Amino acid sequence: MYSIKEAFYSLQGEGAHAGRPAIFCRFTGCNLWTGKEKHRASAKCQFCDTDFIGTDGQNGGKFKTAEALIEHLDTLWPEQTSHKYLIFTGGEPALQLDEALISAAKAAHYTLAIETNGTLPLPDGIDWICVSPKTAAPLVVNQGSELKLVFPQDHLPPNLFSDLEFEHFYLQPMDQSALPEGCERINDAQAQTIRYCLQNPQWRLSLQTHKMLGID
């Protein structure tokens, strides 16, 4: 059984594939936060911008088999049958993504991407692995396509990751606009990120372009 919070067709907003049309499959649940505001301050990941509780979002639901989920997701893809791209996100997709789902998606001709916090092992067969490390959570996925660090995070300077085997290194300014009142805030995350990239050119800036555009 797969639990899906929501699924939608949009443009990848972040990282090296920003601008690319994709289906997003957002799994329910995460191993670093319950998703409840009352637990945010004590969570391992405290700045999350996403609602991943339940299955009540657009095109969300519970799916008994991998084939049933892929058939559902495939209805979101437009007429053109080339360049099919599916991004597994969440919540933490590694809690539910398995080889059966990867096989079913490949059989439907998708190129597969994942957005993961990197704390859980991944099944084989994912074409694009984006790891986004979080404070206090040790990484088990130490290689992949892009390492996209939300910046700044306490005790997580980018140089902790700069020797890992990733093709691309991105810093993404921490968006604090949706955090509830009373949460501690960092000043100038965007300016700090720009400054860090300018001083450490291994790292590039990733902006959440979907938020600027007002799309999903």
Ligand SMILES: C[S@@+](CC[C@H](N)C(=O)[O-])C[C@H]1O[C@@H](n2cnc3c(N)ncnc32)[C@H](O)[C@@H]1O
């Ligand atoms: C909601 S997470 C889901 C996937 C996975 N759990 C993870 O953390 O990578 C998707 C992406 O959004 C990023 N993200 C979450 N909250 C953010 C925030 N407040 N500002 C900027 N990026 C954020 C994450 O680091 C991750 O790259």
Ligand SMILES: Nc1nc2[nH]cc(C(=O)O)c2c(=O)[nH]1
């Ligand atoms: N457009 C768009 N791009 C994204 N890239 C990563 C996202 C995510 O929440 O994982 C995301 C998202 O939610 N929307």
Ligand code: SF4
């Ligand atoms: S690990 Fe990802 S989904 Fe989980 S709380 Fe952090 S940003 Fe949100």
Ligand SMILES: [Mg+2]
């Ligand atoms: Mg998002």
